[in-house]
Amino acid sequence: MNSHLENNIKPVIYVENLTKIFGKFTAVNSISFEVNKGEIFGFLGANGAGKTTAMKMLCGLLKPTSGRGFVAGFDISKEPERVKASIGYMSQRFSLYDDLRVWENFRLFGGIYGLKEREISETTERMLHELGFTQERNTMVKSLPAGWKQKLAFSVAIIHNPGIVFLDEPTGGVDPKARRQFWELIYGAAERGITIFVTTHYMDEAEYCSRISIMKDGTIDALDTPANLKLKYGVKSMDEVFYQLASSKG
Amino acid sequence: MKNSDISVEVKGVSKNYSSVKALEDISLSVKKGEMFGLIGPDGAGKSTLFRILTTLILPDSGTAAIEGLDVRQDYKSIRKIIGYMPGRFSLYGDLTVQENLSFFASVFGVKVSDNYSLIENIFKDIAPFGDRRASRLSGGMKQKLALSCALIHKPSVLFLDEPTTGVDPVSRREFWQMLERLKTDGITIVVSTSYMDEALLCDRVALIKEGRVLSSDSPRGVIDSYQNTLLAIWGEDMHSLLKDIRSYGEIKSIYSFGQEHHIAIDKNLYNINYIDSLAKKLEATGHRNFHIKVIAPTIEDCYMEFSANKN
Amino acid sequence: MRQFYIFVRKEFLHIFRDGRSILILLLMPVVQIILFGFALTNEVKNVKVAIMDPSRDAATTMITERLTAGEYFSPYMMVSTEKDSDALLKRGEVSLILSYSERFRERLMHTGSARLGLTADGTDPNMASSIILYASSIIRSAELEISGKIFNSGGVAIPNVRLLYNPQMKSSYNFVPGVMGLILMLICAMMTSISIVREKETGTMEVLLVSPVRPIFLILSKAVPYFVLSMVNLTTILFLSVFLLGVPVTGSLFWLVIVSLVFIFVSLSMGLLISSIASTQVAAMLISGLVLMMPVMLLSGMIYPISNMPDILQVIAQFIPAKWYIEAVRKLMIQGLPLNSVLTELSVLLVMAAIYLTASLRSFKDRLQ
Numbered sequence: 001m002n003s004h005l006e007n008n009i010k011p012v013i014y015v016e017n018l019t020k021i022f023g024k025f026t027a028v029n030s031i032s033f034e035v036n037k038g039e040i041f042g043f044l045g046a047n048g049a050g051k052t053t054a055m056k057m058l059c060g061l062l063k064p065t066s067g068r069g070f071v072a073g074f075d076i077s078k079e080p081e082r083v084k085a086s087i088g089y090m091s092q093r094f095s096l097y098d099d100l101r102v103w104e105n106f107r108l109f110g111g112i113y114g115l116k117e118r119e120i121s122e123t124t125e126r127m128l129h130e131l132g133f134t135q136e137r138n139t140m141v142k143s144l145p146a147g148w149k150q151k152l153a154f155s156v157a158i159i160h161n162p163g164i165v166f167l168d169e170p171t172g173g174v175d176p177k178a179r180r181q182f183w184e185l186i187y188g189a190a191e192r193g194i195t196i197f198v199t200t201h202y203m204d205e206a207e208y209c210s211r212i213s214i215m216k217d218g219t220i221d222a223l224d225t226p227a228n229l230k231l232k233y234g235v236k237s238m239d240e241v242f243y244q245l246a247s248s249k250g
Numbered sequence: 251m252k253n254s255d256i257s258v259e260v261k262g263v264s265k266n267y268s269s270v271k272a273l274e275d276i277s278l279s280v281k282k283g284e285m286f287g288l289i290g291p292d293g294a295g296k297s298t299l300f301r302i303l304t305t306l307i308l309p310d311s312g313t314a315a316i317e318g319l320d321v322r323q324d325y326k327s328i329r330k331i332i333g334y335m336p337g338r339f340s341l342y343g344d345l346t347v348q349e350n351l352s353f354f355a356s357v358f359g360v361k362v363s364d365n366y367s368l369i370e371n372i373f374k375d376i377a378p379f380g381d382r383r384a385s386r387l388s389g390g391m392k393q394k395l396a397l398s399c400a401l402i403h404k405p406s407v408l409f410l411d412e413p414t415t416g417v418d419p420v421s422r423r424e425f426w427q428m429l430e431r432l433k434t435d436g437i438t439i440v441v442s443t444s445y446m447d448e449a450l451l452c453d454r455v456a457l458i459k460e461g462r463v464l465s466s467d468s469p470r471g472v473i474d475s476y477q478n479t480l481l482a483i484w485g486e487d488m489h490s491l492l493k494d495i496r497s498y499g500e501i502k503s504i505y506s507f508g509q510e511h512h513i514a515i516d517k518n519l520y521n522i523n524y525i526d527s528l529a530k531k532l533e534a535t536g537h538r539n540f541h542i543k544v545i546a547p548t549i550e551d552c553y554m555e556f557s558a559n560k561n
Numbered sequence: 562m563r564q565f566y567i568f569v570r571k572e573f574l575h576i577f578r579d580g581r582s583i584l585i586l587l588l589m590p591v592v593q594i595i596l597f598g599f600a601l602t603n604e605v606k607n608v609k610v611a612i613m614d615p616s617r618d619a620a621t622t623m624i625t626e627r628l629t630a631g632e633y634f635s636p637y638m639m640v641s642t643e644k645d646s647d648a649l650l651k652r653g654e655v656s657l658i659l660s661y662s663e664r665f666r667e668r669l670m671h672t673g674s675a676r677l678g679l680t681a682d683g684t685d686p687n688m689a690s691s692i693i694l695y696a697s698s699i700i701r702s703a704e705l706e707i708s709g710k711i712f713n714s715g716g717v718a719i720p721n722v723r724l725l726y727n728p729q730m731k732s733s734y735n736f737v738p739g740v741m742g743l744i745l746m747l748i749c750a751m752m753t754s755i756s757i758v759r760e761k762e763t764g765t766m767e768v769l770l771v772s773p774v775r776p777i778f779l780i781l782s783k784a785v786p787y788f789v790l791s792m793v794n795l796t797t798i799l800f801l802s803v804f805l806l807g808v809p810v811t812g813s814l815f816w817l818v819i820v821s822l823v824f825i826f827v828s829l830s831m832g833l834l835i836s837s838i839a840s841t842q843v844a845a846m847l848i849s850g851l852v853l854m855m856p857v858m859l860l861s862g863m864i865y866p867i868s869n870m871p872d873i874l875q876v877i878a879q880f881i882p883a884k885w886y887i888e889a890v891r892k893l894m895i896q897g898l899p900l901n902s903v904l905t906e907l908s909v910l911l912v913m914a915a916i917y918l919t920a921s922l923r924s925f926k927d928r929l930q
Contacts, residue, residue: 046418047389146293172416173444175291175459176550177557180505187489201418202445204508226509237508239419246420304771306929325928326773334771340764344578345571356567357772383578400768 010073012037012164012195013058018067020053027053029218030067035211037163040186040196042206045215046246051199052168054215058197059166060084072163085113088157088165088194092172095153098142102133105141105156113160120159127155147178154185164195171200183208203239212238214245221245256318257282257407257438258303263312265298265461272298274461275312280440280454285433287452288442289549295461296442297337300411303440304334317406330358333405335396337412343385347376347395350384351402358403365404368435372428373398390421397428401437408432410441414448426451446550457553464556469549476547476555478502479520481528484510485540494535495528505554512551564774568782575756576786586748590794593740594801608692609637611646613660620666620707624677627703628659633695650682657681657692669707737802738890739861742883744798745791745821746828746857751849753787753832758845767929776927784829791825811897820893820907824886826914831882833921857883885909 011034020028028050035041045051056062058071060080069076072086096105103124110120128134131151141149150170158165167186171179183205190196190210198209206212206226213223222229222245229241258280265273273295280286288296301307302314305325314321316328341350351373355362366373376391376398384395393413400408410429414422426448429439441452449455449469456466465472483491492511495504502514515524525542532540547555576583610629614621629636637655640646646658662668662676669675679696681689757780760766769779795818802808810817831853839845860867860874861883867875878884889906892898900907 046420047416049418146291169416173292173412175294175557176446177505177554178291183506184492191489201416201422203419204506207508208506242419243423246418301767301929306767306770308928329771330773332771334768336764336767338764340768342571342575342765343763344575349571349574353567353571354768354772356564357769357774359564359773 011035011070012039012072013041013197014068014070015058016068018054018057018069019065020050020057020062021065026218028057028064031215031218031220032067033213033220033223035164035195035197037195038190038193039210040190040198040208042209042212043197043199043215044206044212044242045199049215050218051215055166055168055197055199058083059087059089086162086164088160088162089168090153090157090165090170091168092170096141096149096156099140101138101140102128102144102152103137105152106159109156110159115160123159127159131155145178147174147181150174150178150182151185154182154189158189158194162194164197165189167196167198169199169201171202171205179205203237203242206238206242214242216246255281257284258286258314258316258440260299260303260314261312263299263302263309263314265295265302265307265310267298271461273302273309276458276461276463277312278456278463278466280438282438283433283436284453285429285439285441285451287449287455288440288458289444289446289449289455289553290442290458291444293460294458296458297411298461299458300334300336300409300440300442304332304409305329331406333400333403333408335400335408335410335413337415339392339396341384341392341396341399344383346381346383347387348380350395351399354399355402360403362402365402368404368432369398369401371431372401389417390424393417393421393425394428397425401432405437407438407440410439412442412444414443414445422448446548446553449549455549457549457556459553459557459560462560464553464560472549472552473547476552477517478514478547478555479517480545480547480551481513481515481525481542482507482510482545483513483540483542486538491532491537491540494532494537498528498531503554503558505551507548507550512545512547514551514555565778565782568778569785572756572782572786576790586752586790587793587797589747590740590744590798591801593744594737594798594805606632608634608657609655610634610657610659611638611640611649611655612636613640613643613646613658614665615641615663616661616665616667618664618666620669620675621661623707624661624700624703625659628696628699631699633699646680650680653682656688657696659696737798737806737808738887738894741795741798741821741890742824742861742887743854743857744794745825745886746831746853746883747849748791748794749784749787749825749828750832750835750853751846752790753783753829754835754839754845754849755842756787757783757833757836758839758842761840762842770927770929776925777922780833780922780925784833787832788825788829791828795821808895810894812893813900816900816903817890817893820886820889820903820910823907823910823914824882827882827886827910827917830914830917830921834917834924837921837924837926856881860884861887882910882913885913 013033013035015034016032017030018028018032019026019030031054043051043055053062057064057076058069060071060076060083063080064077071083074082074086076083097108100108106124106127107120110123115123128137133148133152136144136148141152144152154167154170171182174182179202186196186198200206209226211223211225212229213220215221222241224232226238230236230238233241233244235241235244256279260276260278263273263276264271276299288299290296298307302309302321303316305321305328308322317331319328321328342353345353352362372394376387376394379387379391384392387395397413414425417425422445429441430451433439449472452469454466454468455472457464457472465475467475483495485491488506488511492504492506495501495511495513500515500519502516504511504513529542612625614625625636628634634657638649640649643660646660649655650658658678658680660678660680665675665677677700679693681692683689760769799810803810832849835845835848835852839848856877860870860878860881862878867878867884870878885906889903889910892903
C-alpha cells in the first residue's frame with residue numbers, strides 16, 4: 001500500500017546535476033529539476049541555450065556526461081531503450097510520413113511501439129473520432145492542411161498511451177486558430193494524466209504551462225509557475241520575464 | 251499616392267503549383283522606405299509571393315513591379331537593386347564570415363568597403379569572428395551575417411522571408427531593432443513572419459491566409475477594422491472557463507491568449523450590462539475569482555476573425 | 562573577369578575545406594590503378610595441370626612433357642573423364658585442364674583433325690588469360706616441332722581454348738584506359754553536378770539567382786576546379802601506369818592529352834546537365850550513378866567487350882562517350898596507333914561535347930523551376 005502511494009507521487013521526470021560536455025563546450029551544465037504526473041512543463045530558452053541537448057538526453061538519444069536522470073521511472077543513462085519505449089515524441093520537423101495515408105501512419109507508429117493490430121485499429125478509430133477526422137482516414141497526409149497534420153502528429157505520438165510526451169516546438173509557423181486547438185489537445189491529454197514536456201518560442205503558450213523552466217548558457221536560470229515568475233520579476237507577461245532573463249549577464 | 255512613391259506593386263497575382271493554389275488574386279502595394287509585413291502561417295503563400303517579387307518564379311497571371319520594373323521583362327534590372335534573404339540559412343557554411351561577405355559583395359560587383367557604413371551596426375557584432383566558418387556561428391550571428399550579405403550592395407528594396415522563424419523572443423526583438431535602423435537609411439523592407447505580434451513593428455501589413463490577402467492596412471487600421479467587441483477574461487481554472495463560455499450561444503468565438511481568454515461577441519449584442527450577465531452566468535456554474543473587461547483586439551484576434559469570415 | 566576569378570576561388574575553397582573529399586578524389590586513381598595492377602601482375606608459376614589423355618601416344622607424351630618441363634606448369638593428376646577433370650577445376654585443385662582427343666597422333670598426321678583442349682578457371686579472368694596464353698604458346702611450339710621434324714606433315718592441332726565461369730574474358734590491357742574513363746567521368750560529371758545541386762539545397766542558389774551574376778559565370782566557375790582536378794588525376798594515372806605497371810604510352814602523348822581534354826569537356830557538360838535536372842545531392846548522385854557510372858563500367862567495353870553484347874546494348878553503347886574515349890586511349894596509348902586511326906572517336910567526342918554543352922547551358926534557367 002505504502003509503495004503504491006510512493007509510486008504515485010514519484011515525479012515522472014527526475015533530473016539531478018545532468019551535464020553534457022561536447023569536447024571543450026559544456027552544452028548542459030548540471031541541471032536539476034522534477035516534473036510531476038499530469039503537468040504541462042514548458043522548457044524555454046534562447047537558441048543555443050542547451051534545450052535540444054537536454055531534451056535529447058531525456059529521450060534517451062544522448063548519453064549524459066555526468067549526473068542522473070530518470071524518465072518514466074527508467075534511468076536515462078542505463079536504460080535508454082526502456083525510456084524510449086515509454087515516452088512519446090513529436091517535433092516540428094518530422095512527425096508523420098507525408099506519402100502515407102492517415103491510418104497507415106497510425107498503424108506504422110502503433111506497430112513501432114509494439115501495439116497489437118486490434119489495439120491499433122481501436123485507438124485509431126477513437127482518436128480520429130475525437131479529432132473529428134473520421135472522414136480523412138484514407139487521405140494522404142501531404143494533402144492535409146498544416147494545422148491538421150499537427151493534431152494528427154500529436155495523436156500518433158501518444159498512440160501507445162505513454163506516461164509522458166515530448167513536444168519540440170510543436171506549433172512553429174502554425175496558424176493562430178490551429179495553434180490554440182492544438183493546445184486544447186495538449187490540455188486534454190494532460191487531464192488524462194499524460195505529462196507534457198514542451199518547448200516553444202511563443203510566449204503566450206508559455207502562459208498555458210503549469211510550470212516553466214528557462215535555460216540560458218546550459219543552466220536553468222528560472223523554474224516556477226508563470227504567475228510566480230511574473231511576480232518575481234515584477235512584470236506583466238512571460239515575454240518580459242524571458243527578455244529580462246536572457247538579456248541579463250549570466 | 252503618386253506612382254513614384256510606390257516601391258512594390260502587386261496586381262492580381264495568382265500562382266498554382268500543379269493543382270495546388272498557392273496564390274489567388276493577390277494585390278498590394280508597398281511605399282518607398284516603408285517596412286511592410288506579410289503576416290500569415292506556414293503554407294499561406296508568403297514564400298511564393300517573395301519568389302515572384304524577387305524574379306525567381308513567374309506568376310501564372312497578374313503583374314508585379316519593383317521600383318517600376320516589371321518582374322517578367324525587367325528581371326535583370328530588378329536583380330541589381332534588390333536584396334534577398336530566403337527563409338533557410340543561405341550562406342556558405344564552409345566559408346568564413348569574411349569570405350562570405352566579400353563573396354556576396356563581388357556577386358553584386360561592389361567591394362565590402364563601399365557600403366560598409368550601412369551594415370556596420372549589424373556586422374560589428376560578428377566582425378571579431380571574421381575567420382570563423384559560417385557553419386560554426388550561433389543562430390543569431392548567422393542571421394546577422396545573412397542580413398549583412400543581403401545588404402552589402404545597398405539594395406533599394408530588401409526582401410526578408412521569415413527571418414525570425416524558430417528564433418527565440420530575445421533574438422527576434424534584436425532583429426527587429428536592426429530592421430528599424432535600416433529603415434532610417436531609406437531602404438524599403440518587405441518582411442514575412444508567422445509571428446502575429448511582429449505585425450505591430452511594421453508600417454503596414456498584409457494578413458495572408460491560404461494564398462489570399464485577408465486585410466492590408468497599417469496595424470492600426472487592421473485593428474480598427476475589427477468588427478466585434480472583444481472581452482478578456484482571466485481567473486482560476488482557465489480551462490473549464492474556456493469550455494463553459496464556448497457553450498454559450500451568443501459568443502462568436504473564445505480563444506486563449508496567454509494568461510487570458512479573448513471572447514468575441516457581436517457589436518450589436520454588446521451593451522454595458524453584458525459583462526455583468528456573463529459573470530452571473532459563470533458564477534451560477536460555479537466559477538469564482540475571475541475578471542472580465544473590454545479590451546482592444548490584437549493582430550492575432552483580427553487574423554482569426556478575418557479568416558473565419560473568409561470561410 | 563574579376564568576378565569570375567572570385568567565383569573560381571570560392572569553388573577551390575569549397576574543395577580544399579572539405580579535406581576528406583579531396584583526399585578521396587586524389588587517391589582514387591592511385592587506388593584503382595594499384596588494385597587493377599595487382600590483378601594484372603599474377604605470375605604464372607607452378608600452375609597445377611590435370612591431364613586427360615586417352616591416346617597416350619608419342620605426340621601427346623611429347624606435348625605434355627614440354628608443357629610441364631619448365632617452371633610454369635606442373636602435372637597434378639591424370640584423369641580419364643571430363644567429369645573428373647571439371648571436378649578438380651571446380652575444387653580449385655588444378656587451374657588448368659589439358660585434354661587430348663582420342664587417337665591424337667594418328668589424326669594429327671592423317672586427317673589434321675586432332676583436338677587439344679585447354680580449360681581454365683575463368684573466375685579470375687586475368688589469371689586465366691595469362692595461363693592460357695603461356696600454355697598455348699608452349700603447346701604451339703611443341704606441335705610445330707612434332708609436325709616439322711618427326712612427322713613431316715603440315716597438321717597442327719589448334720588448341721581449343723575454353724574459359725569456364727566467365728566466358729566474356731576481360732582483356733588485361735584494357736584497364737588503364739578504363740580507369741581513365743571512369744575517373745574522369747566521376748570527377749567531372751558527378752562532382753560538378755553535386756556541387757551545383759548543393760547550392761540549390763542550401764538555398765545559396767536562390768540568393769545567387771537573385772543577383773546580377775550571369776549564370777554562365779556560375780556554371781563555368783563550377784567546372785574550372787574539377788577540370789584542374791581531372792588534369793591532376795590524368796597525370797597521376799599516366800605516371801603510375803608507366804612507372805608502376807610498365808604500361809608505356811606507345812603513341813603520341815600530345816594527342817592522348819588532347820583526346821582526354823575533349824572527353825573531360827563532355828563529362829563536365831554532362832555534369833552540368835544533371836545538375837539542372839536534379840534538385841537534391843542524393844538525386845544528383847543517383848542520376849550520375851545510374852546514367853553515367855553504370856553504363857561506363859558495363860557498356861563502355863571496360864569490363865565486357867562490346868562485341869559480345871546483345872544488339873540493343875551495342876547500339877546503346879554507341880551513345881556512351883566513355884566507350885569512344887576508352888577506345889581512342891586504347892589505340893593511342895596501348896597500341897601506339899597514329900592520330901588518323903582515332904579520327905572517328907575524336908570527332909564523335911567533339912560532337913558529343915558540342916551537344917551536351919549546348920544542352921546544359923540551355924537547360925540552366927535563370928529562375929527557379
